[in-house]
Amino acid sequence: MNKPKQFKGKVSENILMNEKFQYLHIELMEPYRIEFKAGQFVSVDVGGEKRSYSIVSMPAMDHAIEICVDVSLGGKGATYLKNLKPGDVVSFLGPLGEFVIKEENKEKEKKLLLVATGSGIAPMRSMILDLLEEKQDKRLIKLHWGLRFVKDMFWEDDFRRLHKYYDNFNFHLTLSKPPEKWPLCSGHVTRCVETEVELGIDWGVYLCGNKAMIEEVKELVQKKGVAKEQIYFEKFF
Secondary structure (H helix, E strand, C coil): CCCCEEEEEEEEEEEECCCCEEEEEEEEEECCCCCCCCCCEEEEEECCEEEEEEECCCCCCCCEEEEEEECCCCCHHHHHHHCCCCCCEEEEEEEECCCCCCHHHCCCCCEEEEEEEHHHHHHHHHHHHHHHHHCCCCCEEEEEEEECCHHHCCCHHHHHHHHHHCCCEEEEEEECCCCCCCCCCECCHHHHHHHHCCCCCCEEEEEEECHHHHHHHHHHHHHCCCCHHHEEEEECC
16 A cells, blocks of 8 residues: 655636535645545544545546545534535545555455445445546446435446446446435335345445445355455445
8 A cells, every 4th residue: 555645736626516525625735645545545634633534536536636525424524525615625544545446366256246225335436436437347346335316326327338338347326315206226225236136255345335234245245255455445424
């Protein structure tokens, strides 16, 4: 892993994607380049306190970082990021974390399952873009993403385009509070993984989201034959 450094960056975009999720694009100022692995995070200086956010962008875009934040709970970090304006300067330490695709296990993990809830999609997006567009990885990659309501949805069109363009990428969106006649899987994302994914010893499983989902999916996939050491997770709760 690359050694963490202190960075400064200038906000170029800050977009409220819906009532719940905020997207920021931060152009690096000092240093001008960042080397990171897909899935890693940065620690942002929020009024003298530190808040951790996964990098959404792919490593090939090394002149900037993108982050995605759940601002619905109104915490100090979320409020700080939500109120930033284009041109504002942000300080952060990075890259940090070891929640990355284990390339050394590629022969063992011939298929990949990524399961996220809410803003846990952030590191998954970086991983997926890096695997498909940069590394041209041909392994089967399944993404299951759980949200609550239709109004919470974002990036679904981007993932559907990737699903259409790359034969080895499958995207499955789950709503726990769906509208009537919702055509896709509904309820907890764990149930959809249980009914829709055939697993075994040749899978690597990556989890990011709330604690309950992580614990449930860990137990489920082990029952389906995935070795404990081939389950990796990042917690946001």
